[in-house]
Amino acid sequence: xxxxxxxxxxxxxxxxxxxxxxxxxxxxxxxxxxxxxxxxxxxxxxxxxxxxxxxxxxxxxxxxxxxxxxxxxxxxxxxxxxxxxxxxxxxxxxxxxxxxxxxxxxxxxxxxxxxxxxxxxxxxxxxxxxxxxxxxxxxxxxxxxxxxxxxxxxxxxxxxxxxxxxxxxxxxxxxxxxxxxxxxxxxxxxxxxxxxxxxxxxxxxxxxxxxxxxxxxxxxxxxxxxxxxxxxxxxxxxxxxxxxxxxxxxxxxxxxxxxxxxxxxxxxxxxxxxxxxxxxxxxxxxxxxxxxx
Numbered sequence: 001x002x003x004x005x006x007x008x009x010x011x012x013x014x015x016x017x018x019x020x021x022x023x024x025x026x027x028x029x030x031x032x033x034x035x036x037x038x039x040x041x042x043x044x045x046x047x048x049x050x051x052x053x054x055x056x057x058x059x060x061x062x063x064x065x066x067x068x069x070x071x072x073x074x075x076x077x078x079x080x081x082x083x084x085x086x087x088x089x090x091x092x093x094x095x096x097x098x099x100x101x102x103x104x105x106x107x108x109x110x111x112x113x114x115x116x117x118x119x120x121x122x123x124x125x126x127x128x129x130x131x132x133x134x135x136x137x138x139x140x141x142x143x144x145x146x147x148x149x150x151x152x153x154x155x156x157x158x159x160x161x162x163x164x165x166x167x168x169x170x171x172x173x174x175x176x177x178x179x180x181x182x183x184x185x186x187x188x189x190x191x192x193x194x195x196x197x198x199x200x201x202x203x204x205x206x207x208x209x210x211x212x213x214x215x216x217x218x219x220x221x222x223x224x225x226x227x228x229x230x231x232x233x234x235x236x237x238x239x240x241x242x243x244x245x246x247x248x249x250x251x252x253x254x255x256x257x258x259x260x261x262x263x264x265x266x267x268x269x270x271x272x273x274x275x276x277x278x279x280x281x282x283x284x285x286x287x288x289x290x291x292x293x
Contacts, residue, residue, distance in 0.1 A: 006049070008057045010090060012162070021053045029053065061091060089290035097142025097159040097172065098135035137187025137241040137260075138171050144263045145172060152176070152268055154276060156283040163219065163292045170216060175282045178270025180224070180234045181256075182217045183263075184209065187241040195257050196249040200238070210252045213238050217254065223292055227285040239263060 006029060011018045021029040030041035030050040039054070041047040138159070145157040155176035162169050172183035186193075186202075186209060194201040200209040213236035221234035236255040240246050248257050258266045274282070285291050 006053045008053055010094070019054055019057060021050055089288040091287055092158050092161055092289055093287045095158065095160045098138035099160040133187050134185065137185045140241055141172060141183060141185045141239050141260055141263065144260060145174065148264045148267050151264070154279055155267060156279065158286060161292055162289070165293070170220060173220065173286055174267065175279055175286060176267065177272040177274055177279065178267060179273050180232060180282060181237045182213070182220050182234060183237045183239050184213045184216060185239050185241055189242040191243045193240050193243045193246045194249070195247070198252055209238055210255050213255045214252070224282065224286060227288070227291040228281060232282065
């Protein structure tokens, strides 16, 4: 088993912080507890390979030391105070679409496995089902973002961005020539969706999706502005997935409603508002986990 053939995925939930290592065929090598700094190989002979994979991951994800470098002081100038140490950060570009929702679904299933099986058999709505369906929807939206970037590489995207320390997350963040957007996936298979202003109905039942999307975009704008050092405008996008019918009578202010299969065309048709250098700078700060804390 060669080190370069291994895949390392980070998992951080519920106070735990782990690296899971496997090969490209999905064969598990083991996992590493970053909190206790302790390895758990699947087999004793995998211990050295696991440790080497973790060390390579740490090296690849270490913050750039150049960011903390102090320029030389000119003669006669007073010494500047010591700079604050660089905050460690994780590259969110490695996150997989639906990862946050999938982990919550797995946690709900593991907490009540028998109840979960019965609920699935009886088609009862549970938290596990909601998270699982949500993860499926986010994965489908992720495919559309991949197609967008393949057609125009200036478009960048991130998935499952953890925001703050209370379990909130952004399903997808998109940055490109057309602007910056937070995407909130709403997977309602076979449903009828009606939108008018701030009203968002799913099979006739009102949901606070518009308000939540607007708040999410505003919060993202605040955090990105602070990280970049200049104002960043972010708009929210609600993305219905697999709905039978989507009717938009009036677009909410600051929030777009774009069905999943129309997302690629929506993004590619936006007029240019950001230069390539601005897109690069925004993506660079957005991909840092420290930006969102």
